Amino acid sequence: xxxxxxxxxxxxxxxxxxxxxxxxxxxxxxxxxxxxxxxxxxxxxxxxxxxxxxxxxxxxxxxxxxxxxxxxxxxxxxxxxxxxxxxxxxxxxxxxxxxxxxxxxxxxxxxxxxxxxxxxxxxxxxxxxxxxxxxxxxxxxxxxxxxxxxxxxxxxxxxxxxxxxxxxxxxxxxxxxxxxxxxxxxxxxxxxxxxxxxxxxxxxxxxxxxxxxxxxxxxxxxxxxxx
Amino acid sequence: xxxxxxxxxxxxxxxxxxxxxxxxxxxxxxxxxxxxxxxxxxxxxxxxxxxxxxxxxxxxxxxxxxxxxxxxxxxxxxxxxxxxxxxxxxxxxxxxxxxxxxxxxxxxxxxxxxxxxxxxxxxxxxxxxxxxxxxxxxxxxxxxxxxxxxxxxxxxxxxxxxxxxxxxxxxxxxxxxxxxxxxxxxxxxxxxxxxxxxxxxxxxxxxxxxxxxxxxxxxxxxxxxxxxxxxxxxxxxxxxxxxxxxxxxxxxxxxxxxxxxxxxxxxxxxxxxxxxxxxxxxxxxxxxxxxxxxxxxxxxxxxxxxxxxxxxxxxxxxxxxxxxxxxxxxxxxxxxxxxxxxxxxxxxxxxxxxxxxxxxxxxxxx
Numbered sequence: 001x002x003x004x005x006x007x008x009x010x011x012x013x014x015x016x017x018x019x020x021x022x023x024x025x026x027x028x029x030x031x032x033x034x035x036x037x038x039x040x041x042x043x044x045x046x047x048x049x050x051x052x053x054x055x056x057x058x059x060x061x062x063x064x065x066x067x068x069x070x071x072x073x074x075x076x077x078x079x080x081x082x083x084x085x086x087x088x089x090x091x092x093x094x095x096x097x098x099x100x101x102x103x104x105x106x107x108x109x110x111x112x113x114x115x116x117x118x119x120x121x122x123x124x125x126x127x128x129x130x131x132x133x134x135x136x137x138x139x140x141x142x143x144x145x146x147x148x149x150x151x152x153x154x155x156x157x158x159x160x161x162x163x164x165x166x167x168x169x170x171x172x173x174x175x176x177x178x179x180x181x182x183x184x185x186x187x188x189x190x191x192x193x194x195x196x197x198x199x200x201x202x203x204x205x206x207x208x209x210x211x212x213x214x215x216x217x218x219x220x221x222x223x224x225x226x227x
Numbered sequence: 228x229x230x231x232x233x234x235x236x237x238x239x240x241x242x243x244x245x246x247x248x249x250x251x252x253x254x255x256x257x258x259x260x261x262x263x264x265x266x267x268x269x270x271x272x273x274x275x276x277x278x279x280x281x282x283x284x285x286x287x288x289x290x291x292x293x294x295x296x297x298x299x300x301x302x303x304x305x306x307x308x309x310x311x312x313x314x315x316x317x318x319x320x321x322x323x324x325x326x327x328x329x330x331x332x333x334x335x336x337x338x339x340x341x342x343x344x345x346x347x348x349x350x351x352x353x354x355x356x357x358x359x360x361x362x363x364x365x366x367x368x369x370x371x372x373x374x375x376x377x378x379x380x381x382x383x384x385x386x387x388x389x390x391x392x393x394x395x396x397x398x399x400x401x402x403x404x405x406x407x408x409x410x411x412x413x414x415x416x417x418x419x420x421x422x423x424x425x426x427x428x429x430x431x432x433x434x435x436x437x438x439x440x441x442x443x444x445x446x447x448x449x450x451x452x453x454x455x456x457x458x459x460x461x462x463x464x465x466x467x468x469x470x471x472x473x474x475x476x477x478x479x480x481x482x483x484x485x486x487x488x489x490x491x492x493x494x495x496x497x498x499x500x501x502x503x504x505x506x507x508x509x510x511x512x513x514x515x516x517x518x519x520x521x522x523x524x525x526x527x528x529x530x531x532x533x534x535x536x537x538x539x540x541x542x543x544x545x546x547x548x549x550x551x552x553x554x555x556x557x558x559x560x561x562x563x564x565x566x567x568x569x570x571x572x573x574x575x576x577x578x579x580x581x582x583x584x585x586x587x588x589x590x591x592x593x
Contacts, residue, residue: 027544118317123276126302128329128375138328142319 002198008175009183010202012091016179017159020098024106024155025148027099032107036114054104062168065097069169079196094170094177105154113147114140146218153214157207231379231411235272235292244268244279248393250411250428257414257443259458265435266415267312270381273413274309275302284584286378307379308372312387314364316356322367323352329375342370344428346404361389362397369404380405380412384423393395398424409542424446431455438571452571453494463475463502464494465532467566475566478534480512485561492566499527501563502540504555506549511556514538519551530557 002010035047053061069076069087075096079087087093117140125135141148163181170177172186180199187196244265250256258266258410271277273284273530275291278299284448286290291300302309305418317325326342327335343349346366356364365385372380383493385401386394405412416422422429422443429447430440439451451455453464467488469476474483475495482495503509514530521544528548538557542548551556 015539107343118313118315118318120311120313122318123274123302124309124311124315124371125277125317125328127305127307128371129303129306131303139317143317145319 003195005174005178006180006183006195008200009178009180009199012132012175012177013160013179013181016091016094016098017152017156017224019095020159021106021155023099023150024096024102025152028103028106028110028151032114034112035111036117050107051104053101058101058162058164059168061101062097062165065100065165065169069093069096071131088169089171089173089177091170094166097165097169098159098162101162105152105158109147109150109154111145116147117143137149149214149218153192153211156210160203160207230287231273231413232285233269233273235279235284237268237272237277237279237281242268242435244272246435246437247271248430248437248440250413253409253411254319254427255405255412255414255425256267256428256430257416257422258343258430259416259419259422260432261419261458263434264432266432267383268435269432270309270383270413270415270558271288273379274307274381275305303536304546305379306375306377307381308377309374309381310365310368310383310385312384313429314368314388316364316367316371318356321353321355322348322359325356325367326370326374338374342374345373346370346400346411353588354428362393364369365389366400369401373404373408378410380408380410380414382414384416385414386418394420395424401425402492431458433458436572450496450565450567453496453567453569456494456496456565456567461496461565462499462528463497463537465536467493477587479532479536480534480563482512482559482561484564484566489568491568493565494504495559495560496565496567500525501560502538503542503558503560504540505558509556509558511558512538513554514557515554515558516549518553519548530555532557 031046035043035050066088067073069079071077071080071086071088076087079085085092087096121139121143122135125139126132130138130140158213160179161181162179163185166177166179166182170179172178172182180203184196184199184203187193187199233249234247236245242265246265246269258264258269260295268277272279273291276591279292281294282292283290283294286305289300290296290298291297291305301403317328320328323339324344326339330338338518339415343352346369348363348366348370351359351363353369353409357369359367365388382401386397389397398421413416414421426443428441429443430437431450433454438455439446446491449459450459456464465479465482466477468473468478470490470492473485473487475488475492503551512532514532516528518529520527520529524544525541526544526546526548528542530538530540532538540557
């Protein structure tokens with residue numbers, strides 16, 4: 001059956017993915033809005049940096065993150081001064097790395113949704129007396145919901161599946177930084193195929209169920225508007 | 228209720244809007260003009276969706292915009308109803324929720340019910356906008372902004388998204404709706420019929436400038452220049468090459484007018500319904516009948532003068548006409564001929580008195 005260590009790995013993975021998506025939503029919604037509407041000359045640079053994790057090999061990204069967050073790195077040093085704890089090989093460090101690694105998967109669908117928005121609907125809300133904040137919450141977000149759901153699903157799934165970055169930055173500390181993908185790799189390395197199967201199948205089923213529910217919800221919403 | 232005063236200047240890279248206009252306390256005003264003339268931008272400026280560089284906008288006692296005093300009320304505080312070109316309905320809300328959007332909670336039910344009923348859309352209350360026809364969508368958009376009891380109603384090309392067959396019905400409904408609304412209504416359109424049927428006053432805009440403004444019938448009957456005349460559907464234009472006393476000459480021939488036209492006059496114009504075939508003893512311009520098109524109650528005759536200028540003539544369906552290809556003499560009654568300058572600067576640059584001096588045709592009929 002599933003060992004305690006494996007269960008811990010599952011819990012760490014879920015916690016990591018959920019936290020990453022939550023933080024990324026908070027960061028990505030304003031960032032995506034800015035990218036969708038700015039005419040600034042920095043737009044291209046920011047877009048490029050945001051998309052970098054898509055094309056960088058995870059080990060390259062992981063390596064630089066490790067340098068950056070290590071005890072001698074700028075962020076690592078600062079973190080030690082602030083908390084007394086090192087950032088590398090900790091769950092917190094893993095969350096930061098995951099956020100950077102999964103950023104494009106969350107930003108891009110939201111940005112695309114914002115770019116598709118009916119600008120006049122927002123202006124109509126303003127002329128009807130809605131403050132900018134109210135218009136954003138009651139018109140922009142609902143009309144972008146498909147992009148938001150896509151962003152959540154992609155961000156969650158991508159974080160769950162990450163391997164290279166985790167290995168570089170988080171290492172393999174049970175209950176702290178050991179995630180399912182690393183646990184599977186370890187099982188395979190020592191030829192424990194049955195345990196590897198269990199975890200792999202679990203990830204597969206979980207991913208399937210989540211996607212199925214999301215697509216089902218999307219379809220229902222769409223149908224609702226067209227009945 | 229007092230009127231709406233606008234005097235604004237907005238500069239863009241390749242476009243400048245310069246508008247000075249006062250709307251009466253109630254009634255419909257239409258802004259006509261080709262696309263790119265700035266009429267939609269004008270509407271957006273009034274709504275507070277664009278900020279001009281100069282000028283002021285006042286609605287009654289309230290200042291909505293004053294560049295010098297640095298006053299700029301955002302659209303939220305202007306309390307106006309705007310119907311957007313594509314209606315801009317909230318696709319994720321039902322019809323009833325759309326209408327309720329701008330209302331405070333306690334007043335919601337009453338007003339939503341009232342406006343749904345008033346505009347005959349109660350049966351669609353629970354539907355989503357995607358499942359409505361163009362005409363129904365327009366009524367939802369109207370109900371949504373009427374529900375907040377706006378001080379001013381703005382409509383941007385309100386009929387552009389509906390079939391031609393529906394237009395007349397919707398125009399009628401709109402006229403009925405605003406009839407008992409005691410506040411200014413401003414419509415932007417490039418359809419002459421919208422203005423003719425709906426508007427009490429008409430403004431004509433070209434390249435960001437207001438070239439003419441006045442009572443609808445007056446504006447349609449007395450365009451101030453060639454450009455405006457073309458926009459208002461005038462068809463027949465004879466270019467003036469030379470003015471000698473009361474006689475004007477062009478490649479098409481010459482005509483002697485009642486009065487000597489002003490030196491700036493460059494065109495003669497006459498509406499197709501005023502052109503007729505000269506009877507014996509009447510002077511006329513020699514033309515060839517190119518084509519006769521039957522429109523039922525009238526026939527449109529396309530004539531070509533010797534220099535190639537085309538003159539359209541509308542005659543009653545039962546009036547006998549020479550056959551296509553025959554040569555005729557066209558009579559242009561002097562009383563119906565307008566003399567026009569090619570183009571005028573904005574109204575600001577051309578005060579009314581000057582118009583009268585330069586346009587005998589204008590002062591003659593008014």
